[in-house]
Amino acid sequence: MPLRKWLERAQALPGSPSAARVVVDVTDWLAAAGDVAAAGGQLLALWGANVPAAGDARVRAALVHESGLLVLELALPATDGLYPGLQSIYPAASRMQRAACDLSGITSDDPDQRPWLRHAAWPASEHPLCASVMGVEAAALTPDDYRFQSVEGEGVHELPVGPVHAGIIEPGHFRFSIVGEKVLRLEARLGYVHKGIERRFQELRLYEGHRLAARVSGDAAIAYSWAYCQALEGLERVQVPPRALWLRALCLELERIQNHLGDLGALGNDAGFAFGLAQFSRLKEELLRAVQLALGQRYLLDAVVPGGMAVDPGVAGIASLADCLHHIAGESLNLRNIYDEHAGVQDRFVGAGAVAPELARRLGLTGLCGRASGQEGDLRVDAPWPPYDALAPVKCVQRGGDVAARVSVRFDELQVSLQLALRVLEQMPAGAVRFAMPVPAAPAGELGIGLVEGWRGPVMLALEPDGNGGIARCHPHDPSWQNWPVLEHAILGNIVPDFPLINKSFNLSYSGQDL
């Protein structure tokens, strides 16, 4: 059955204007997943739904197709309790399936059954999202015995790195198999900063959850808090004032600009050009100060709230922010020239950590990294939500797939986002920035979807109310889930000392995937 048939069967979901759900049986689960793949779609997220009663477990898969999101929902078969794994269609499914097993106790029939998010903090027999009560015991200070897949052969060495790294970055473990300096294999192990976020959501009220959503990955706070509010406002049938939507877009673009400035500096530094770090970190600081003046905070972790925005810039704030954006646009063009003409920098960037477009497609590489490897997805263009339907940004795509391409996409997107932000500042409608939310009325069993193109890529959030103003289940999804496994391919054949540079060019989230 072609994709169109599934879309016709699907019912629109509250929240994202492009999300719909179809409830399937085991056969249709695989058929629909295959049809979406055949039409060029990708798996975005896979997770266990809320379990209202024992024996009522369901698995969901969110698939991105050319114009939106199709959520498949499958009740777990009663016979063996296993659902058909999607790994053979979408390799990125594997880790999500393992995580769903750790947290929700639902198991696929795919071969890799190792735990993913669970190390030693809780036993395999317990599932934090099912247990009605799970006590807080003393910290588990014991290492566990995770089975890495090893490479054998003459002269092959294993190099374990982490979880604590040398720089100021998040923790994770990388196991390199090397010959000399050359990397034969890399296997990452994550889950170190798993802090029970999905469980914590279940203790919060619907109108509090946006604060936790903003802290799933603090560098993408706007993307997550917007996705949360989009899902919630959909569930509660609330229209947000137009000015608030435009302000959210402003903040989302500012978040993209800040992160790109930070990364461009760090990438220059990792290539041995400290000047780049000094200049870009200066521009970023100037922007953060202008943002604080205009919107009251350097990092906008509490700006997006249910019903609209908690902040509204005054005339003076808008003017100084616009000045700053103009200034950054000019300076970063100059810096781009300097990077482009610097032989040492280009020597490190070009060819390093290459992911060819075909591999990127097969593995589901997404977001910024995907666009650097010829994968053209950008939800702001493909499945626009207001006000992006009016803003119509252009996509920035490269095909080289190496560090140089990921740097180029950042430089291109930086200019596009600066112009977008300036346009929003100029054309933003006047009026209220926040409507009061009604007493929560969304019934249990509903599903709201938030879908936003954050600076790394698509951020999705699935929200289920409990019918009493609380959260029955909330699953946030970070694009890093897709891209971490691809990093393991990008490093192959490169040398270990290039890993920091290649890793930085991906700049994936640990917290966002560890949850």
Added chain:
Amino acid sequence: MLKTLRTIAAVGIVSEPPPEADLALRVREALPAKVREVLGRALAIRHVDAGSCNGCELEIHALNNPFYNIEGLGIRFVASPRHADLLLVTGPVSRHMALALRRTFDAMPDPKFVVALGDCGCTGGIFGENYASCGRVANVIPVDVVVPGCPPSPVQILQGILTAISTTPARGVAHGP
């Protein structure tokens, strides 16, 4: 090259003076003022993200930008706990990081300071304590100075670090470990 030099000259020096120490942030005073006096001249910091959302890290990074220029104050971030005098910890401590944090602390030579950063480091923040989170840093290792904020600004972080090594004793704070 010429463009690079021209850019450097055009920007000039933007570094700002550091903040004063704030003794109200000091929650524990285990080391004599003499130690702080010596360390204050060349401080080596090891950072551990024990479960942060990565927001606090963004502001730690900012300390290295030309405005705050932390290296200009004789403060360096180092890659090994064995070279470190001060441990800067972010996040609620996830259960999966508790062991690594403890080991990092144990690997640091005495005398050593611990600064817990952000609302999460101070209290567990919005994540609190649960099956996967030990909550605040002090639940896992002894903490000398706390810096609240979500995330705290670079000035507040710098103030916390300077408070740890300030030679003035705090009043009304428990002495000894």
